[in-house]
Amino acid sequence: MRNTLRSNILTICFLLIAILVLKINTSFLKVSGKVIIIDGNNMPINLRKEKFISDIIVLAVKGKVKTIAGQKRIPIKKISFKKYKSKTNQFGEFSMYLPPGKYTFFIKKDNSAYLNDFNGQGMFQQKSIDKNRKDLILIDDSNSLF
Numbered sequence: 001m002r003n004t005l006r007s008n009i010l011t012i013c014f015l016l017i018a019i020l021v022l023k024i025n026t027s028f029l030k031v032s033g034k035v036i037i038i039d040g041n042n043m044p045i046n047l048r049k050e051k052f053i054s055d056i057i058v059l060a061v062k063g064k065v066k067t068i069a070g071q072k073r074i075p076i077k078k079i080s081f082k083k084y085k086s087k088t089n090q091f092g093e094f095s096m097y098l099p100p101g102k103y104t105f106f107i108k109k110d111n112s113a114y115l116n117d118f119n120g121q122g123m124f125q126q127k128s129i130d131k132n133r134k135d136l137i138l139i140d141d142s143n144s145l146f
Contacts, residue, residue: 029129031060032095033136035088035107039143052092057108058138060084060096065104065113065124072142073112074124095134102126107140116141 035058037051063081068074076083085108086096104124106113116139117125127136 028097059106
């Protein structure tokens with residue numbers, strides 16, 4: 001009787017652990033994309049050269065991030081929302097797992113977050129993450145001329 005009770009308790013524990021693991025694995029979505037660096041004189045546009053650099057940190061910030069006077073950079077310490085991080089590989093590709101929601105994606109540059117994409121209302125542009133995505137493109141054109 002004691003062994004049966006112990007066996008039943010162990011079975012219930014394993015089932016609860018399996019349910020928790022399944023819930024954790026299904027509540028995050030895989031998000032991947034690429035960071036493209038563009039610099040130099042890019043006129044005409046069809047002659048521009050794109051570079052891919054490894055070890056660039058990509059930040060995903062949950063929530064709307066207000067710009068500072070319409071600037072493309074914001075000090076990271078000024079962003080109070082939760083941040084998720086990923087690094088690019090040698091091809092400029094990154095991936096991370098995020099809970100569903102709306103995120104603002106930045107390229108980390110020194111102690112700032114960089115994004116040249118605005119919503120026209122004083123905020124950086126957000127992306128909706130409601131399914132797995134592999135199409136995010138972040139462009140660093142801070143050292144280019146058009």
